[in-house]
Amino acid sequence: MKFLQLFGMVKPVVIGMVHVKALPGTPGSRLPVAQIIEEACHEAEIYKNAGIDGIMVENMHDIPYTFYTGPEITATMATICTAVRQACPLLPLGVQILSCANKQALAVALAAGFDFIRAEGYVFSHVADEGLVNACAGDLLRYRKAIGAEHIQIFADIKKKHSSHAVTADVSVSETAKAAEFFLSDGLILTGASTGQEADQRDLKECEKSVRIPILIGSGVTLENMEKYIDANGFIVGSHFKKDGHWSNSVEYDKVSSFMDKVKKLRK
Template sequence: MNTWLDEVFDVKKPIIGMCHLPALPGDPGYDAAGGMTAVLEHGRREITALQEGGVDGILISNEFSLPYLTNTEPVTAVTMARVIGELRSELSVPFGVNVLWDGVASIDLAVATGASFVREVFTGVYASDFGMWNTDVGRAARHRARMGASGVRLLYNIVPEAAAYLGGRELAQMTRSTVFNGAPDGLCVSGLTAGAATDTSTLKVVKENAGAVPVFVNTGVRPDTVAESLQYADAAIVGTWFKKDGKFENDVEAARVADLMSVVRGVRA
C-alpha cells in the first residue's frame, strides 16, 4: 500500500537525519560572539555530512534551544527561517522542520521554507521536564488549513521524550484514539531522551494500532538496532548516532551516516 512517504521520499523505509541547530538568539546557550555566522556554518556542516552519508531526508530542529519552551518566542522560528533560507539551495533531499516544542510555530516555519513535514507533540497532556504540557490539536489542524498547507505532513509524537502522559490509558488505546481524533500523517515513537533507545515492543503496539498511518522510530536508532526497529517502523529519524562518538553534543560525521545507511540498504533488499 502506497503512502505519502512513497511520494515524498521515493524509497522503502526512509531514513531522516537530524540537523540539530545550535542555540539560537534568545536561548540561554546562544554564542553571541559567534553570532549567526556560527549558526549558519554549523547548519551547513550538518546538512553536508548527512547528504554525503546518504540519508533520504533531513529534519531541521532547534535541538540545542534547551531548556525548551512549549510556546516559543518569535525569534526562534524567524532565525530558523533565515538559516533554512540561506541553506535551501544546498538541500538535495526532502526536508522537514521542528520548532521545539511548538506545533503552530513549526507549521509556520514549514510554510515559509517549503518543508514537506513537521514533527511535534500535537495531542495529549503531559507532566514533563518543562512543566505541565498541554496541547491543542484542533487549533494546530485549523492553523494548517488556514495557511493553505495541507501538503505539509504532521508527524505526531505519540510517546514524547522527557514527559509522561496523564491520560492513564494504555498505549494501544491511545494510538487508536489519536489516529481517529487527530488524523495524524505519521506517529513518532521515542525513548526517554534524544539518543535513548526506543523499545521494540512499544513500536510494535503502535504499529498494530495505527492502521494506515506510517510509524516512525524517533530515537536511539543505531546500526545494530535499525533492522529490528524497521521490522515495525515505516521510517526512522536518526540524530545522536550520526554524531562523532555517538554523542548528542558533537557534530555529524558522514562516515557514521554511511555505516548506518549501508545496513538499511540491506534491510530494504
C-alpha cells in the same frame, strides 16, 4: 498516502537530525546567526553526500526549553531552514521547534519550502520537563488549513520522551496511536524515555496492529540495533550520527555512510 509521495516506496526511510546551535536570546547563544546557518548547511551537506533519505532541523541547543517561542526564534529558524533547502534542493526536509512550537514550525516549513514537521503534544496531555503539555491537534490542523499549508505533513510524537504520562496511564500506546490517526496525523513517532534511548519494540508492534499511518522510530536507533526496528516506516537518527554518540556534537560522515550502507542492505 502523502508519506509515500514524499519518500517513495523506500522502507525504512532514514531522517538525519541537524541540531542547530543555540539561537539568539537563549542561555547558550554564543554564535552569530551567519555562523549558525553555515554550520547547519555543512551538516546537511554531510547527510546529503552520505546518502540520507531526509533531514530534520531542530533547535535542540536552546536549553532549557520554554513554551514561549519568541519572534527571534521563528525568524532565525526560517532563515536557517531556507538556507538548508537551498543546500539540499531535492531531499525531503522537516523542522521541529522546541518546545511545542508546532504552529511556528508549520509557518517556518511553509516559508522555507519544507515538507513536514515533528509535533509534540498532538493528542492527550502529559507532563514534560518544561511543564504541562496539552493536546494541540485541533488548533494545529486549523492553523495549517488557514495558512494554506496542508501539503506539509505532521508527524506526531506519542507517549513522548522526557515526559511523564501518569495522567494518561490508563490509555495504552495503541489507543494513543489510534487517537492520533483519528485526529488526522500524517505519521506517528515512537521514542524511548530520553534522547538516544531505544524505543520499546512492543510499542512498535502494538501500533502496527492498530493504525495504518506510517510509524517512525524517533530515538535510539543505531547501526547495531536497527534490525529490531526494520518494520518501521522510518528512523529519525541524531545522537548515533554524532561524534562520540552525543547529540550535541558534530555529525560524522563515516557514521552516516555506514548506517546507510547497512540499512540499504536490510531493505532488500
